[in-house]
Amino acid sequence: GLQNVIEDKAQVNHFATDDLKKLFLFRPKTASDLHDELQCTACRGRAAARKHTASGGGKNALSAAAAALCRERLDARILAGEENAAARALVAKPIAVDASGDGPHGVVEKKAWTDAKAYHMDLGTVLRKLDDGDYKLIPDVLKDIRRIGKCSAKLFADAAHPTRAAAAALVAEVETLWGDLVGELYAANDAAASEAEAASAICAPCPPAGGGE
DSSP, X not given: OGGGTXXXXXXXXXXXXXXXXXXXXXXXXXXXXXXXXXXOSSOOOHHHHHXXXXXXTOTTBOOHHHXXXXXXXXXXXXXXXXXXXXXXXXXXXXXXXXXXXXXXXXXXXXXXXXXXGGGOOOHHHHHHHHHHTOOXXXXXXXXXXXXXXXXXXXXOSOTTSHHHHHHHHHHHHHHHHHHHHHHHHHHHHHHHHHHHHHHHHHHSOOOOGGGGO
């Protein structure tokens, strides 16, 4: 047992049963149980590392310049053209409860709407959040776009329903565009960082004459 692998036999007796069980508990969402237990400041597990990268302006951070570019690309390329105007109108605004079915989406039952609440999202809200700087990470934009598809799928059982079909087309177009767009957003981030660095160098105070004496 544990006594055979620990040199200090008395130390084993200080472990409670729950503590011993924790030693052999598999936690797939952490990089290191030991680092987590010690609250290591250098590495607190995979999730903490991701959070640190985001807060520190990591590669996926969305700068204001990148957000503006993302908004421009989505607005210009997604469901573009007169032939897609009706579909775009269906995904442009939030879907509301509609018992009468007189609205653009037809009947929207309150229970279904409530059940889909975690996925409520629309293209207009995505574009507004890009304008307002609400997105901190590039992948968060794609997550919200995907939520539009998930929401309509939960609200409308028929895959041919106009709103669900429009949302599916929206998500498909963004997924196709996303790989190239992310490259552009990274480049916009790099350019913004270079400009900020250059501005900082220009604004840096000059050293006092005579070496500070």
